[in-house]
Amino acid sequence: MIKKISFMVSMLFFLLGTNVFAHSHLEDSSPKNGEVVTQELKDITLTFETKLEQTSTFTMKNQNGTEVPLSLVTVDGNKLVGTPTDKLENGGYTVHWKIIGIDGHLLEGDIPFTVQLPEVQKAAASTEGTSTEQASTVKADKTADTPVKEQKANSASVMAKNVQTDEPTFKNYVIPASVGLLIVVGAGSYWLLYRRKRA
Template sequence: MRFRSMIFIALILTLLLPTSAFAHTGLDSSSPAKDEKVVQKLTQIEMLFKTKIEDLSNFTLKNEKGETLPVSSIDVQDKKMTGKLEAPLPSGSYKIEWKIVGVDGHPITGEYSFSVELPPEPTPSETPVQSDNGLGEATGNNNVKNENGSEVDDKTDVPQTTPSVEESNQEKTTESNSQSPLLFVGLGVCLFVLIGLLFYLFNRKKFK
């Protein structure tokens, strides 16, 4: 009878020891937290436990399909375990399954879930490109619409207008008019010099 009592007490202690160890070695806090909705890019997982954990501790990250996602590195320091992700997590649901080894050597496991809900990225607005030849609005295939609504290629050469005969004559007349005052001034100077020279020669013969 006494032997049976000792076996019963041993079984009870065996069942209670893991529960007691988990109570002193369980997860204290995490980032992201349990059931948290993350609304920004997530590149790192942090977990803080209630007591110091050994270097053999690690965790796995799974998506909503149950697929294990790659974690580039896991660092264990005192009570904290930090894992860096290879790429930011897209929107979706995720689960972390952690496994730690406490100072007493007993392995403890646990899990928790969180979700990521990133805001949609703004898309650049498409602005119509103005055509240089003024025929219409440019379309996505480098075509423009003319006044009748039909599309024409904006690379089509636009015929260049040649100046008319009247415009050429007006330009020549303008150029000749701009040169006329200079011509008159030159003639006047030459005439003045010629008169002065004749006057000088006339006075010189007279005094001889």
């Protein structure tokens, strides 16, 4: 009885194991699941464990759910290869693959990834254009300001000639000194009279 049970379990394991391993599971992909792509993505390649039927394919959508156009997706042995028609913008994408393995079973799955291309070149080009424009503007402003500056300089020289130098004279010193002396004398006299009255 035990031998029969062991034989049946072995056969069941063999049949189920053969069926499971016959399925063509995803082995590798470019881009990988959850990868952040920092360079321009030219091709999308999915590699499976076994050869694929020619009806196998995949599609791709962006983070808004809009399907991204791909060139003809081709089957090359155990690989699926497709190329985005347009350059991918920064954002999230999902590749949905659907294959038929050599055992005839239909399998499908998703590969999410993110495109995050650096915008250094774009920023540099923008900065260069701005710098050139600013340089041209400054040059034009300097050219336009030259006659104005010359006119201001000439006006200043003429005004300097017309203005007479106001140098201090003897009167400027005598009058303030006299007033100060009178104030000191008056204050001294008042103080002496105040002391005498107190005494």
